[in-house]
Amino acid sequence: MAISAHDPQDRVEQLILLTDRLTELVAQAAQAFEQRRPQDAAIHVGETARLANLYRHESARVRANPELVAAAPLVLRTRLIRATEAFDAVLARQGRAIEAARIITEGLVRAIADEVAVQRAKGLSYGPDATTSTTGKATAITLNQRA
Template identity: 40%
Template sequence: MSLMANDPTDLMDQLILLTRRLADLAERQAALFEASRFLEAQNLTEESARLANVYASESRRIAEDPSLLSGVPSDMRATLTFETERFKSAMDAHERALNRQRVLAEGLVRAIAEEAIAARPTPVAYGPGAHAFRDTSAVALDKRA
């Protein structure tokens, strides 16, 4: 899908609105991730993905044909630059929030696995009074997962 514009100024206005909305969504999702409100953040994913696809498509189209924005007032260009920087900052915050949650989840899984391993009795298979416990299955922790 691409933006439908009447002229370069209209296209720039739509790009500004698109970039502003993407920044708003990224900031909102980052805040929800920080608050561990993942289901609410998930509700924004469909719109974010759809708008990100339009943004990528329009960025490619303009890169291939810069004349699409010829004659656009400098104040609109400055606004788009500002909104683009805000969007980049929002995406950085979004990435940091996701990484923090990933590290927390991995730590939680690791702690549970270590606790499960520690809670298992150690079988004694050789020597006087040796016997094997019924549940001697192994617990594996894949650090690459």
């Protein structure tokens, strides 16, 4: 899919709309991760992926052929630059939020796995002086995908 523009001005206007919508969607996803509600980020995943692919494609076209936007009015090109800067800032915010969520999730999984390993401690001998070993690493666990 590509933008179907009549002239450079039309292309820049469409790129601004695309960038603004993508910025809005990514900001919503970042906010969902910051609020520890990643399930809320999933609502617009399809649209975000579609628009991100279109953005990637169009950005590559403009980089390869700057003449596609060069004749557009300076004020529009400046708006596109500002929209792109805002998009970059939101992407950085989302990256930080996702990284924080990943670290928290990995910590929880590691804590659960370690507790499972402790609970599964194996006896080494029998009788009143029996010993157990809790030094083993956690073993694989299965998570309920419906939870």
